[in-house]
Amino acid sequence: MQDVILTGDRPTGKLHVGHYVGSLKRRVQMQDSGKYDKIYIMIADAQALTDNADDVNKVRNNISNVALDYLACGLNPSKATIFIQSQIPELCELSFYYMNLVTVSRLQRNPTVKSEIQMRGFKQSIPTGFFCYPISQAADITAFKANLVPVGEDQLPMIEQTREIVRSFNTLYKEVLVEPEAVLPSNAMCCRLPGLDGAAKMSKSLGNCIYLADSANEIKKKVQSMFTDPTHLRIEDPGHTENNAVFTYLDAFCRDEHFAAFLPAYANLDELKAHYRRGGLGDGTVKKFLTEILQAELSPIREKREEYAKDLGEVFNMLKCGSEKAETVAAQTLDEVKTAMGINYFKGNVF
Numbered sequence: 001m002q003d004v005i006l007t008g009d010r011p012t013g014k015l016h017v018g019h020y021v022g023s024l025k026r027r028v029q030m031q032d033s034g035k036y037d038k039i040y041i042m043i044a045d046a047q048a049l050t051d052n053a054d055d056v057n058k059v060r061n062n063i064s065n066v067a068l069d070y071l072a073c074g075l076n077p078s079k080a081t082i083f084i085q086s087q088i089p090e091l092c093e094l095s096f097y098y099m100n101l102v103t104v105s106r107l108q109r110n111p112t113v114k115s116e117i118q119m120r121g122f123k124q125s126i127p128t129g130f131f132c133y134p135i136s137q138a139a140d141i142t143a144f145k146a147n148l149v150p151v152g153e154d155q156l157p158m159i160e161q162t163r164e165i166v167r168s169f170n171t172l173y174k175e176v177l178v179e180p181e182a183v184l185p186s187n188a189m190c191c192r193l194p195g196l197d198g199a200a201k202m203s204k205s206l207g208n209c210i211y212l213a214d215s216a217n218e219i220k221k222k223v224q225s226m227f228t229d230p231t232h233l234r235i236e237d238p239g240h241t242e243n244n245a246v247f248t249y250l251d252a253f254c255r256d257e258h259f260a261a262f263l264p265a266y267a268n269l270d271e272l273k274a275h276y277r278r279g280g281l282g283d284g285t286v287k288k289f290l291t292e293i294l295q296a297e298l299s300p301i302r303e304k305r306e307e308y309a310k311d312l313g314e315v316f317n318m319l320k321c322g323s324e325k326a327e328t329v330a331a332q333t334l335d336e337v338k339t340a341m342g343i344n345y346f347k348g349n350v351f
Helices: 017-033 045-051 056-073 090-101 104-109 111-120 133-143 153-172 216-224 245-253 256-262 269-278 283-341
Strands: 004-009 038-043 081-084 148-150 181-183
Touching: 004 017, 004 133, 017 038, 017 056, 017 148, 017 245, 017 283, 038 056, 038 283, 045 056, 045 133, 056 081, 056 283, 081 283, 090 133, 090 153, 090 283, 104 111, 111 133, 111 153, 133 153, 133 283, 153 181, 216 283, 245 269, 245 283, 256 269, 256 283, 269 283
Parallel strands: 004 038, 004 148, 038 081, 148 181
Antiparallel strands: none
């Protein structure tokens, strides 16, 4: 069996450092490793409309932002197929067939769906499209017969839902669909990077993000505003590194060589944490160190993004070609699905 990757992002804004450490950086590494047969990167605009139907411009305008972030981070259209979800109509038809394999109560129990509904304050006014998000995601994954799906830990229930749909379909009809596995970030701290305010998750909707496109000055200001330890009132006070957003970001981004470059008084992060915990180390010093690390990591991405933004026509052509290629693959899977179900009425001797 081939190793096929499918992953993507909703175009509801520019991508942030949570996306970068949680998936983007890993995607580029996987793309460049040469170990995988096919890689599909989806801009999930149709799924973004499930809770943005009243603001289509927001979704449409951010497709180019996501594409620019992809290219700037190193995703290469000659190595990966980058496409727009809504341009693959076969995904909608697959979703329709999969709806018959999932109960309403099962969707209601999905932890990710429950969490997202609560975060958006839908209560009882849940758009049906949003409620069926796991089914749509199953269509995306199975259309390309992806067996590997890089995700954060919060998306694990969605992958399990897809696995259930695959097993149900293959049992009822014919073994056509491929059961996927989740691929988590190797660094546990990258699975769920908190927001600047210390909230459990960095979120575009909560406005607590550092974006890949942020200027050097914006990054500096945002780091200075970050939540730390509310009990660390004076430099000499002992501090807590757990649930401290600054140290969580350092866990995700910091490498030993950063100390030689930006904070030579310490050899590694363990030493820095130990000093903070016993007292005598101010938040300002730690935030300055994090700022230097982020500037070093993000400035090359920002510069590449600015270059790609000079020719949006070429970016559009890249997305068009990728979408055409993706549709060809999805159409083949849909044909196999309909044949397995016995509803390809005008192909072969069905009656």
